Structures are given as C-alpha cells and as structure tokens.
Amino acid sequence: MSRSLVTVDALVVGAGPAGLAAATALKLGGTGTVLVVDREEEAGGIPRLCEHTGFGLRDLRRVLSGPEYARRWVERAVACGVEIRTRTMVTGWAAPGRAEMTGPSGVLEIDARTIVLATGARERPRAARLVPGTRPSGIFTTGQLQQWVHREHLPVGRRAVVVGAEHVSYSAVMTLRHAGVHPVALVTDLPRPQSYRLFDLLVRVGLRVPVWTRTSVAGVYGRDRVDEVLVRGPDGDERSVAVDTVVFTGDFIPDNELARLAGLSIDPGTRGPACAAGGATTAPGIFAAGNLVHPAETADVAARRALSVGRAAATWLRQGGDRTMPGATERVRVADPLHWVVPNMVDPARAGDESVLIRSRVFLDHPHVVVTQGHRLLASYRLRHMIPNRSHHIPSDWWGRLRPGQDVLISVSPRPGG
Amino acid sequence: MTDDHTYDVVIIGAGVVGTAIGRQLARYRLRTVMLDRCTDVGMGTSKANTAILHTGFDTRPGSLESALVRRGHELLTAYAGRAGIALEKTGAVLVAWDAEQAVRLDDVVTKSKANGYLRAHRITLEELYRREPALGGGAMGAVVIPDESIICPWSTSIAYATEAVGAGVELRLGVEVTAVTRDADAWLLRTTSGSLRSDWVVNAAGLGSDLLNHQFGHDEFTVAPRRGQLIVFDKMARPLLSSILLPVPTERTKGVLVAPTVYGNVLLGPTAEDVPDRQDTATTAVGIHGLFDAARRILPDLINEEVTATYAGLRAATEHPDYQITTHDREHYACVGGIRSTGLTASLAIAEHVVDGMGAGGLSLAEADHEPAVPHMPQLAERATRAFEDTRMIEDDPAYGHIICFCERVTEGEVRDALRAPVPAVDLGGVRRRTRATNGRCQGFFCGAAVAAQFASG
Numbered sequence: 001m002s003r004s005l006v007t008v009d010a011l012v013v014g015a016g017p018a019g020l021a022a023a024t025a026l027k028l029g030g031t032g033t034v035l036v037v038d039r040e041e042e043a044g045g046i047p048r049l050c051e052h053t054g055f056g057l058r059d060l061r062r063v064l065s066g067p068e069y070a071r072r073w074v075e076r077a078v079a080c081g082v083e084i085r086t087r088t089m090v091t092g093w094a095a096p097g098r099a100e101m102t103g104p105s106g107v108l109e110i111d112a113r114t115i116v117l118a119t120g121a122r123e124r125p126r127a128a129r130l131v132p133g134t135r136p137s138g139i140f141t142t143g144q145l146q147q148w149v150h151r152e153h154l155p156v157g158r159r160a161v162v163v164g165a166e167h168v169s170y171s172a173v174m175t176l177r178h179a180g181v182h183p184v185a186l187v188t189d190l191p192r193p194q195s196y197r198l199f200d201l202l203v204r205v206g207l208r209v210p211v212w213t214r215t216s217v218a219g220v221y222g223r224d225r226v227d228e229v230l231v232r233g234p235d236g237d238e239r240s241v242a243v244d245t246v247v248f249t250g251d252f253i254p255d256n257e258l259a260r261l262a263g264l265s266i267d268p269g270t271r272g273p274a275c276a277a278g279g280a281t282t283a284p285g286i287f288a289a290g291n292l293v294h295p296a297e298t299a300d301v302a303a304r305r306a307l308s309v310g311r312a313a314a315t316w317l318r319q320g321g322d323r324t325m326p327g328a329t330e331r332v333r334v335a336d337p338l339h340w341v342v343p344n345m346v347d348p349a350r351a352g353d354e355s356v357l358i359r360s361r362v363f364l365d366h367p368h369v370v371v372t373q374g375h376r377l378l379a380s381y382r383l384r385h386m387i388p389n390r391s392h393h394i395p396s397d398w399w400g401r402l403r404p405g406q407d408v409l410i411s412v413s414p415r416p417g418g
Numbered sequence: 419m420t421d422d423h424t425y426d427v428v429i430i431g432a433g434v435v436g437t438a439i440g441r442q443l444a445r446y447r448l449r450t451v452m453l454d455r456c457t458d459v460g461m462g463t464s465k466a467n468t469a470i471l472h473t474g475f476d477t478r479p480g481s482l483e484s485a486l487v488r489r490g491h492e493l494l495t496a497y498a499g500r501a502g503i504a505l506e507k508t509g510a511v512l513v514a515w516d517a518e519q520a521v522r523l524d525d526v527v528t529k530s531k532a533n534g535y536l537r538a539h540r541i542t543l544e545e546l547y548r549r550e551p552a553l554g555g556g557a558m559g560a561v562v563i564p565d566e567s568i569i570c571p572w573s574t575s576i577a578y579a580t581e582a583v584g585a586g587v588e589l590r591l592g593v594e595v596t597a598v599t600r601d602a603d604a605w606l607l608r609t610t611s612g613s614l615r616s617d618w619v620v621n622a623a624g625l626g627s628d629l630l631n632h633q634f635g636h637d638e639f640t641v642a643p644r645r646g647q648l649i650v651f652d653k654m655a656r657p658l659l660s661s662i663l664l665p666v667p668t669e670r671t672k673g674v675l676v677a678p679t680v681y682g683n684v685l686l687g688p689t690a691e692d693v694p695d696r697q698d699t700a701t702t703a704v705g706i707h708g709l710f711d712a713a714r715r716i717l718p719d720l721i722n723e724e725v726t727a728t729y730a731g732l733r734a735a736t737e738h739p740d741y742q743i744t745t746h747d748r749e750h751y752a753c754v755g756g757i758r759s760t761g762l763t764a765s766l767a768i769a770e771h772v773v774d775g776m777g778a779g780g781l782s783l784a785e786a787d788h789e790p791a792v793p794h795m796p797q798l799a800e801r802a803t804r805a806f807e808d809t810r811m812i813e814d815d816p817a818y819g820h821i822i823c824f825c826e827r828v829t830e831g832e833v834r835d836a837l838r839a840p841v842p843a844v845d846l847g848g849v850r851r852r853t854r855a856t857n858g859r860c861q862g863f864f865c866g867a868a869v870a871a872q873f874a875s876g
Binding site for chain 2 (some may be wrong): 003104253
C-alpha cells in the first residue's frame, strides 16, 4: 500500500479553539478547501477536559462550560465548511508544505498551499522542572489529571500538593475536589498567587486550602506511590508534607516540535515560533496561532487572536500565496524582567489590528513600559501592575511607526529592585 | 514437597544477567526457573544505566570483565539484529579537556589494544570538531572508538526472558527468597510464595548478590552500591551530537558522558556516588546541577533544551576491580556478582561463561530437541520504521494507525501487544519499557490517562 496524497488549500494542525477559529476565518476569507487535523479522539482541544464554567466570554460572548464551549467551536467550523479529521497526527514534513501524518486510514501526506500550526502548549512536567527525588506514581500535570478524572474516571489519591498558583492551578484544585482528593496546599515560589483575587478567596477562605508563597518543591519521594513532598519555605527551611499526590500546574511550554521540524525560528521568550502580527512565521505560508504562540492564554483569547491569523492566512492566499517572498525578519525583544512578547516579529507590511501581549517574570507595581527601536522611543505606557504568568495588553498603534531593518525592544522602567 | 517445585536450576535475579543465563540454559534439557522479587524483568541496574554497548576498550586488560565485555559486544550486536532490539553503532569520541588528560590519550589507545580492541585511534582537533560541531570549545585532543554503540536496555532483558520462556523456562516474578537450606541432594529455597527444590542455584541477584551469597555460606565480596544519576533531554537535542561523547576515565569511574539514545533523545550522566542504601534511586539537586555543569563544557547548547526525564540507577560495585563469578562445583552453586556497569554489554558472554562453568562442574548439558526461537521484539528504534509509519502493519491491523502516545508516537496496537506478550507488562512502567508510551516530553500530559485506561481495560 503506498501513501495516499491529499491536496488542500489550507491545513490547520490542531483542532483546539485556536485551530478551529483560524480554520473558520480561513473559510470565511474565501479559502477553498480547509482541513483541520487533530491527534485526539475528538475535536475541541483542552476545553473539552475542563468541566468548570467560564469559557467563551471574550469570543462567543456567553459563559459556557469547557465541553460546551469546545462543541460550539466545532459546530461553527463545520457549519462554515471546514473539514475536521481526528485521530490523525502530523508526524513530520515530507517537504515544505507537505505534512506526513498517521490516521485511521493509514499513513498519508497532505500538500497544502498554506499551513496554520495550532498545536497548543503543555505544562512542564516534574522532570523538566528538575525536581529531584524518586519516580513513584501519583505525580500529575493538570492536563493529565483532568483526563484521568473527567475522561477515564480513574482513581487519583487522597491528599495532594498543587505546585503553582496561577489560573490553571485553581482548575487543578477543582478537579482534585471533584475526584475526592484533599488539596493540602498550593505552593508557589513567587511572593503572591497569580490568579484572580476571586479564585484565591474561593480556595483560601471557601475551601480553606492555604497558598504557601515563596515556597518551592525541593523533592518528591516514595517507593511505589508518592508518600512525601519536601518543600522549602521563604527562610530556606525544608519540611516534609505527607501526601500521595502532586500536581505540577502551569509553567506552559508550547508544543513546538512541528514548528522546529519545519525550520521555523523559535522565540527565546515564548519558545513557540517567532510570529509577526497575524501569525506569520519566518517561513512564508506557514502561520502559527493559539497557545503555541502565547503559552498559555485562556481559550477565548486564543480563539479570538487566531481569527486574525486565519484572516491573514486567507489574505496571503488571495494575494497569490508566494512562498518565495521573504518572511518577516526583524524581532521584537523584551528586556529582563519581562518574560515574553507576542507578536515578537516585525512585519512592516501590516499595521497590527490586535493588541500586543507582554508578560513579566516578577510582580511589578505601576511599571512604565517602553517600546524603542534603536534610539527612537516608539511608545510608552504606564500599567497598573504586572503579574507573572498573566499577560498584559499594550496597544499596537506603534506598529505603524516602525522602520524596517531594526529590532524593537520592550522594557520596563524603573527596573525592579532599583 | 511436590514434583511441581523441583528444578534442575533456579536462577535468582531476572535482570539482564539472570535472564541471559535463563536463555542460555533454555537450549538444554533442564527444568529451569528464573525468580525475581520485582514484578518485571530487568528492574534493577539493568533498567537504569547509560544504555551503551561497550567495546571494552577501557576495561582492565587481562581481567574476566575485559574478555566477557569483548565477547558480549560481539554476541549482543548479532543478537540485537536478529531479535529486533534497537541498536545504533554511533561510535564514541573520548575527549581530553585539559593538558593532563591529553597526555593520557595515548595510554587510552594502548590500553584498548591490550584489551584486544584495535580500532581506537587518535584524531586531530579539526577532525573532532568536524565530527561534533556542537562540542564545547577548548578540547585538547580526542580518541575515536568506532564500535561503541547505543542499545535499548529494556528490550534486551525482555527479549532474553521471552526466548527462555518460549523454550519452557519458567519465570516467577514478585517472589523473594527468604531462606536457603540444603539436604543431601538438593537446595531447598523458601520463598514468599512457597518452597522449591533445585539441584543447582545461580545467584544473579545484582545489588543483592553479596547478601544472597552469604546465605549460601560464601563471603567473597561486598556490594557497595554506586548511584548514577542521569538526565534525558528532549529529542530536539538529538541533532547536537553524532557520537557518544566520553570523558577521559579515571580509576574510579568512566565519568560523565553525553550520548544519543536509540529512542532519539540525548542522555547526560552518570554521577558516581557511593550510597549506603541498596534501593536509593533518588535523584538529588546536587547531582542534577553537577551534570548540568559538566554539560556546559561538553555540549553547551544541550542545556537550552528541555529535560524529558531524570532518573538514577545503582551499579553493583564491589571492593574488587573485576567481576566476581564463581562456580562451586561441589555445592552446585554459581555466584555471578560484581557485574558493575558493563553487565548489559557482557550479558550473553557472562551467560556462556557461567553455563560452561556449571557444565564443567557437573550440570548435565544435554541439548533440547528444539533450539529456542529468537523472539521479534517490538520496534522501538527512532531510526527504524515504527508501527505508526508502517503502511503494511496499519493495513493489516488499524490499531497500529491509532497513535495514543503522541510524543513517542506509540499506537494502541503496540500497547495492546505489550499487555498480551509472553512476558507481559503488568503495570504502567512495564508498558513504558515495552512501547515507550508516556516516556516522552509531556510525561503523560496528553496521553497518560488514555494509556492508563487501556492498561486498566486490558
């Protein structure tokens, strides 16, 4: 049996909110055949696994549960004429623009005039965080825990430590409670929790789960099953916490393998493909959307920004889809303590129609955000605060004032600790 | 005592050495059983090592280890080809990082020759950096060892056990020997699941081999567990090197190396720490950071890549500089101890040596009617055509077209096979070692629950 070859106008890799939104916009922008492939059993992405409510506010303008939200996006894409194939995983590139994949019908190659990568992000697992100790069972990430509980209905444990205090950490607390596991504490090495004050109150006061700040996990131990987590507090003292479960939450890293295999330049901050406004990567014809680009935003932010990626890809196709045209080259960089910026490439052809996302590694009060190109001051903004693991939006009006041939730098002043 | 529990040979320990001996005994008309207190084969030193098939270029010339490593390299290279065990002959470069080490490179070549391995040779710095462009700056000299290879350590023990079991050898897992006595004509072993009698006993208990040796009334060596911590880097790091990057060895240890793995990752380690506890396979912050410091010099770009896993293994070092293999003819007891870090490489040669010794000591080695069949192990090599990309396999069975572990591209069909194999996976770790499932960069974020569910439903 030889490999079958399918030709499409647009291939979208990943059927999460961003992939589905990009595909929808591609279709509405007049693109012929738009195919979305996803390696999971069902389309819809991570929200399928988030039973709690709160989805859809910024894109669908209603409040839905995760699975309902995922279903809406699938329906919307299909209604526009987008084809979705699940259980189909892109495993590599046979040539530029030609994806190799494995699915129920076997191994196939898809030739696409344009490709949108929307492969999402995952939480860094324990090993990648270099937490020492033994390797017993009972160690999860939120994503794994949610599938464990909501999809496969497997037993979890009795007492858990949640590592992290960002949005997704609170989602992990809810999933643990749902599974009958007592969350002993949330642990963050930062001085404060990083999610909404309401979540913090619900968990600390409502559920009486403390948040241990300036505290890190110094080890996880147990023979077959976790029996102890060692935490190091603000004064450097280590103490043992008796639990049988640890959930490592947040600390998102883009699933960038296909992007790297395609030879795309990777942004040092996000570790996703470097992208201009509209998702154009360093390879003409390949676009990137969603949490692959900005690890990790809520589903509605990812979907809304992916709509503009889909529109940009459709425009590129309408304009002839010339892969020999040079891609974007100039970078938008950040200075410490900023963590990353999206978009992080300059595309002088476009005046950006979406806000610029920036993140800080530390808490900042009233930071002055400064955008410069060489010695030229392009813009400066005073923000109320910056919170690690959360994006802050700055306007994109300075895109129009860029000069070609020079990188852009975003920094904050005064520097913290000064 | 029923006849059911009477054996010609009991092998205690089903690591790579014990299973290799079981496989070797399978070709004779003997009733043999392999016992292990773990619930899978290859669970001690055999599963947590550097996964290198050594040429023996740096062993002690004239030692038993030197002879068995050299022979074992040849035997296992051939066997891996027949059984489908992932193996890649990447070669190794041994790099000197200061003048003192550079001076010793000629000794490395000389010693290699004394070990009967003639292909090790010096290369110029220019050749070194052409071969390994990502190598850190400042190397002072290098030796190439063209036949050093990387291998899948898990499949090796499983293949040996599968071949042995297929030829009628019994495998009893989760069984610990609690007492040893002897009457006029046999050993009597009391275990956590009943007693058994045997004419011969082979002690292949690895880290516990000295304690077991005491129970048989012998005291030739003491195991001093040496812990080795290792870091597995993401597959994206694999293009950074083409060969195994070795340091100049010292008396005490082979040192910290960087090696590709047959699964397409990069391995950094091991540390060498004497630990009192024979089960202390915990990693430590000091160990991990020490390895990162070593990597900064050897392969600086490596530390920018994501870490996929960290683990630690214990090697069964003793106070002696050589293997401790003794056959006590009169007692019908063979002890295979002190197999340090070269046991994987030497396993088949150790088995030959031990079984020959037992034959010379009176064990009847009458050939069985059928030669044991070499098993076909599932294809785990990153370089080979694996199930997910094999159009014929998927056509015959669509379960091979359903990838459930995305990072490692493991299919539903392969997980099913691991659960139904002659030496099946009995837990998620067993599935992992047989298929690579959940072993990848996400460590289960995407697939952990699905793999666990397939395991739970059989």
